[in-house]
Amino acid sequence: MKRFSLYLFIFVCTSSFIISCKSDSYPPDNKVQDGTLHIRKKTDAQKLHPFVYPSPKARDIYQYIFPQLADFDPVTLKLIPVLIKAIPEEIKITEGPNSGSIKFTIEYLPEAKWDDGKDVTAQDYIFSVKTVKNLKVKAGGYRSHLQFISDIIVDPNNPKKFDVIFAKDYLLAKETALTIETYPAHIYDPKGLTTNLSLSDAGDENKLNEIIAKDSTLMQWADDMNGIKYGRDVVNSCGPYQLSEWVTDEYIILDRKENYWAKGSKNPFLIAGPKRIIFDILPDETTAITQLSEGNMDLVQEVSGAVFSNLQKEENSYQFLTPQLTKYYLIAMNNDSPELSDKTVRKALGHLLDVNNVMKSIDFGNGTRTIGPIHPGKNYYNSKLSPITYDVNKAKSMLTEAGWKDSNSDGTIDKMIGGNQTELELDMYVSEGKLGQQIALLMKEATASAGIKMNIIQKPFKQIESEHLKKKDFDMAPMMIRQDLVLDDPYTRWHSDHTKLGGRNIYGFENEEIDKITKEIQISEDPVTRNKLYTRVQEILYEEQPVIFLYAPSERMVGSDKWNMTSTVRRPGYMANTFTLK
Template sequence: MKKMFYLLSIIALASTCLITSCTTEPSNTENTDDLTGVVFKNTDNTVYVRLAAEPDRLNPLLSTSGYSRPVWEQLFLPLLDIDPKTLDFVPFLVKARPVIAEITEGPNAGGVTYTYELRGDARWSDGQPVTVADIVFTFKIIFNANIAETAPQRVPYNALVDIQADPNQKQRFTVVTKEKYILGEAAYNSINIFPAHVFDPSGLMKNYALADLIANGEVLAKELPLQQFAEQFVSAPYSRDPAKLIGTGPYRLGQWEEGRYITMSRDHQWWADASKGGHPYLHAYPDSLVFRIIPDQTTAIAAIKDELVDVATEIDAQDFVALRENDFAKAHFNFFTPNILGFFFIAINTKNPRLTDKHVRRALAHLVDVQVVIDRVYGGFATPLPGPVSPSKPYFAKDLPLIAFNIEEAKKLLADAGWADANGDGILDKTIDGQRVAFTLEYLVTPGSKFANTLAELFKDNAAQVGIAVTIVPREFRTMLGEDVANRTFQLYAAGASADPLLDDFKQLWHTSSNTPSGSNRVQFGNAQTDALIDEIRVTLDEDKRNAMYREFQQLLYDEQPMIFLFAPQNRIAISKRFLAEGMELRPGFQVRNFVLRKLQ
């Protein structure tokens, strides 16, 4: 399951007692760095985090911004989550991983059941218990067809039939699906749960059965209660109001000063603190969190040097190298470069009249010297890619060659596609739908990132050599995402896709059913052949057969060139030495609630 983040601004993954009475400190609080003579400006147990863009919302079912995640994941917890060290699922709100069984008879024969048991001590931050009804309610939200924003969330749950409560054990429930799915367990493990009593206080969805919403969602969507709930759920309070954002996480939302900061305070009544014997996986050490919204890279570097932030990720490569060589920064910060589970690209609107021809799109790919970009602009912190699959995956298509930087080949492909400078003005032109059209393109960038703008300038200069006039258009992230990209009015923009360390499900990014204003197939790729292949991959459990289909899909994608695939990046993270903390592969590159304040001399 992939989520989008915007390049290069958003890019845009021991027990405790009640903190008011006693705290069992983790065993590794001793200094491991030589901090002799180092004085820190801040000594409180507050972590100051740099966000490179304003979050859109703090509701995980509605947010499409990767910069919202570090905030909302302190409020809302999933049933299970991926351990950053082992990359295995570990239980949060449930006792263990689900019991999985194949359905061998009845209307859902060939499907799978997943049986979970909730922890009896899990509580919402208002003290109410987490119940199976809350699990069912969360899926009712997803399948309320009036909520367009949750349409991408439905993709992993296409096979869901119902969720059944165990009549003999009130904390046990079974997820029933009608077919196998390669990410079935991962999809249900990872769902963030919402409290029905907070998000539906009037019971607007109470009388609707989940199975009916799944089977007849479009018909039921016409009914007033479902419409009223949808209007309420997408309203600002349920994404911004501290009184509404009630979750199972260890922090509560404080203030959100748009353009400046978001504050969070530790919930001293957090259920996991009081868990008998201590929760084996859930901990939260900082007393408070402050997320400083700093889009501009130069301002962010100044904030690091002035200790206004304790952690910053996706630092521009050249600035990161300079920071590691700066004496003050070296004394006060540790630096990490874990791999990012994802890839960067330049998105191409394949339905734009200038860009419908795959030969034209391949010509554009020949205009980017990816290795030079990596070495000279990105500081060497990346590996070039021919497509969206990580080279670490066993089904990575090793036979696909990288697209070489080749101006002459680009000129040839453009000429073969009918583009020529008929009027001698230095710009290619062509008759499209009876009108002579100059080959001009708009390339959208977020203004805060040096790398994004440098990449755009390089592309513009190379495009000029073949007769394409590129205009670089600065666009604030939320505007670009909510207008240009959602409405499919863009031509080019720089972006990336991040992922969990799981099998690839191509449906969300590449299936034509995801080509909607709220969907993630933003380049408008696909046809009946690619859709059928994606659908088959999703239900094929035989590894050899599935891997062969993965490679076939990568070849089709490579041939169509809906994006200029750039590279798999490494993150560039700075974390203050006043905390014991590490960078990690999982997005966003750190888990702030695990930061441990050092006992400084």
């Protein structure tokens, strides 16, 4: 009998054995020193490489090294210039070879420089976009956002000024052009191997292969971009901080650049407050809180609901931050799995999890149920649809409707699939995260009452991620989805174009109407029309239930009283570079 594994991934937690193996020097600067800010991270970043590894656990760190051309103000949430003079307006091109396209004229700040004193120029921007578009670079998650950039034209009289051309009027064209990190071309491609590679050839697999066949050094460069060399050994951009030291699974140290080109800037993304920021890798929450109480830690993120509530009741001088971030939880389901290819089965599983109980137990009720991929806080969220209710009897009825029954009286329902009698037995793999454990236990109990056999198996997060999630070798997997403040572009996660390995549609979900609507959303200029399309996307996903949508939680952070710190809706909920000592 073939068994289909159900992989449950929720925030990595490693064993106490790993914690006991920290080096004798851990943590660095053990006592908080003047100007040194300690921040607890649950997991290591693996790479500090926005294009190849845009994971939240890395983004929380590399944002201080790799600023974007523009970003969302932490207070007003409006897009503001960071590395450029001004936010450009969209210009429609009505004549010439690019007629029918749109463009944005962008100019880097005249004072913007790299660490070696060289100017940040349009050529660095071209190199960055070209790198993402290069099919040999593993930037699939990023690449889809730049798909409509067709050309970049440099001003012949100003090397810092350029036009970004979009082949069509894309929904997020302005944000796409501006919210991208800039890499120094002379550092990440010192031999100029990509200089003569055009944007179009970089994204054309046949032409790219022809070029590489003539010059294999370009493939070696791509391998370096994908690997440790440019993900860890070389980490360089024009932000206020630089990587100084990195000990795997122990800590990452960023130091303020003393001769920084933007020194004294009031721009929230260029401010360099703390002299040193140390991200301490502490999977165990108890250890992190102990470090905080002993004065060795300044900020602890993702604090569990129970611990957060207890700390608030105690007499202490901690700061409690609870920003409502744009993120939500879901349980991914592999729609290609024979058992889960039927939407009736997927819906039944949705009725077998008491989400309200999970939210109450883990987040003390501090969250909002959600029915789809649009965050409940956005004005085009479809509030007319009600969250899936916990109803075991309804789930049983739906499974029976789908043809599942206990034909051999062994206590587990079964069905003929592909000529074989297949029992509905699922393995649930979980890390030690409390949310994963809670979901696993509740679903095991509920699924048993519905005739589904579920085995709960713990497994390291990194192994689950690399061997199963990325390869789509799973049945189900709880995940946290983080979103940006821009308008939603459901194409990258729900269109069938992204079901292939490495794509963001790890669920294998395919729907012709979704494919059509998500592309219409990308080019829709009318907000009313676009909101109707968003509403329809949510209706379809609600009906098909390719995943189990859970809820949008509030972040919980506890900080020491040594620093002036504020929270923001902008992820990860704080900006460490703006903290100041009291």
